[in-house]
Amino acid sequence: MSSTAERAADHGPDQDRVWTVAEHLDDILGHVHPLEPIELQLLEAQGCVLVEDVTVPGALPPFDNSSMDGYAVRTADVAAATEDHPAVLTVVGDIAAGSGDLPAVGPGEAARIMTGAPTPPGGQAVVPVEWTDGGLDSGPVTHMPARGSDPHGGSGRVRVFRPVKEGQHVRPRGSDADAGELALRAGTVLGAPQIGLLAALGRATVKVRPRPRVVVLSTGSELVQPGEEVGPGRIHDSNSFQLTAAAREAGAIAYRVGAVADDAATLRAAVEDQLVRADVVVTSGGVSVGAYDVVKEAMHEVHFRKLAMQPGKPQGFGRVGPEDTPLIALPGNPVSSYVSFELFVRPVIRTMLGGTDIHRTTVQAVCPEGVTSSPKDRRQFLRGWYEPATIDGPATVSPVGGAGSHLIMAMAHANALIVVPEDATEVAPGAEVDVVLLA
Numbered sequence: 001m002s003s004t005a006e007r008a009a010d011h012g013p014d015q016d017r018v019w020t021v022a023e024h025l026d027d028i029l030g031h032v033h034p035l036e037p038i039e040l041q042l043l044e045a046q047g048c049v050l051v052e053d054v055t056v057p058g059a060l061p062p063f064d065n066s067s068m069d070g071y072a073v074r075t076a077d078v079a080a081a082t083e084d085h086p087a088v089l090t091v092v093g094d095i096a097a098g099s100g101d102l103p104a105v106g107p108g109e110a111a112r113i114m115t116g117a118p119t120p121p122g123g124q125a126v127v128p129v130e131w132t133d134g135g136l137d138s139g140p141v142t143h144m145p146a147r148g149s150d151p152h153g154g155s156g157r158v159r160v161f162r163p164v165k166e167g168q169h170v171r172p173r174g175s176d177a178d179a180g181e182l183a184l185r186a187g188t189v190l191g192a193p194q195i196g197l198l199a200a201l202g203r204a205t206v207k208v209r210p211r212p213r214v215v216v217l218s219t220g221s222e223l224v225q226p227g228e229e230v231g232p233g234r235i236h237d238s239n240s241f242q243l244t245a246a247a248r249e250a251g252a253i254a255y256r257v258g259a260v261a262d263d264a265a266t267l268r269a270a271v272e273d274q275l276v277r278a279d280v281v282v283t284s285g286g287v288s289v290g291a292y293d294v295v296k297e298a299m300h301e302v303h304f305r306k307l308a309m310q311p312g313k314p315q316g317f318g319r320v321g322p323e324d325t326p327l328i329a330l331p332g333n334p335v336s337s338y339v340s341f342e343l344f345v346r347p348v349i350r351t352m353l354g355g356t357d358i359h360r361t362t363v364q365a366v367c368p369e370g371v372t373s374s375p376k377d378r379r380q381f382l383r384g385w386y387e388p389a390t391i392d393g394p395a396t397v398s399p400v401g402g403a404g405s406h407l408i409m410a411m412a413h414a415n416a417l418i419v420v421p422e423d424a425t426e427v428a429p430g431a432e433v434d435v436v437l438l439a
Contacts, residue, residue: 018308019305024315025344028347037051042205043195046190047190048189048208048353049190049354050184050190051208053182054201056183057201061174064170065170067169068126069114069143070131071113071132072119072126077089077107077110082161090108091135094147095111097114104122106122110127140161183198187355212348213254215277215278216257216282216283217270218239218260219259240256241256247345251355252280255274264297267298268298280349285330285331287314295316295329296316299318299327301327308422309381310375311333312340316329328345338411360437363437364433365387366397367418368398368430370431386415386435401413
């Protein structure tokens, strides 16, 4: 449908129909898709979704190496070692991590070795330094002296007080992964352990879907930036901070523009200026039926709708600019704005990332207090505190604060949303309810 036809449809006989939550979300998701893959440096790829299988190019670790600071020995030489009758071995050299020139260990010999260092020819096991005298001709020690203070520690003799088995305290070549083994599957979200694995495999870059760029603007001439004094009739702008943080938590690169005054031309210019760095634009406020609802006035490409939900009845969605950038217009009350973000914006971000878990987890829990009132024909999302099931009882959820869409403090003390369906006007105490987990 052309933009002109779409605008006409919005103002036709269907303009007053009430959309369900699912209908509005389906319409939004029908216009977004995963971002095109790109090659990124490892740290830039954190939080992104892998688009290709990664295999192990060579054995990991690539050589047998010591898992302890100690002495590489032949097992036969220490088989009978005790504290009263230690094995006395000749130390033939030092092997530090990164060593390439390795001394061979022959009968009656040992090589001082550090954690991660390659095991030398002839070395069948590693005796931890705590099982030796550290070459000090005394009883067991707790550590090796620093090389700077004892440069001759790799020579002389060492007394060993305990035996070791073949391969003990040695990490064999390929014990983590063999060459050709699947290391990471396409679709994996790259967190710190996955980034570490890629680095260990020698990968400097990786092919991923990039994190979507989300630009957040709040609207309202009454808004004042935090840190500034509020005058009569003014309030601090919380939505732009809340939504920017929520977008980052969802995996996006989020840019906070801040509050835009209730002027259509100013808002239009602000949105157009941001399109160069936006995969999605999110606005809050100015979508209801008031005379100063600036988003409705300025953004003619956006479809504004009434949804069968509380909070968050007024919503908007459209595509703007030369690249048809999605713009999601949320209501301005802080709770309405946040709940709407979780229902509509978060799935967009997760879809663009290429992830499969685009929705928050929904579980069932008992609501001991029940819900005394819920609006007819609307799906209500109440702030709640969820407690998982224990051996003593089922999972529970309790309402936090009232139903008012301005009660931002209650939102800050909730970890879930209690869902009351459209066909229910109350929830009996002790009944089960659907719960959307926010963490």
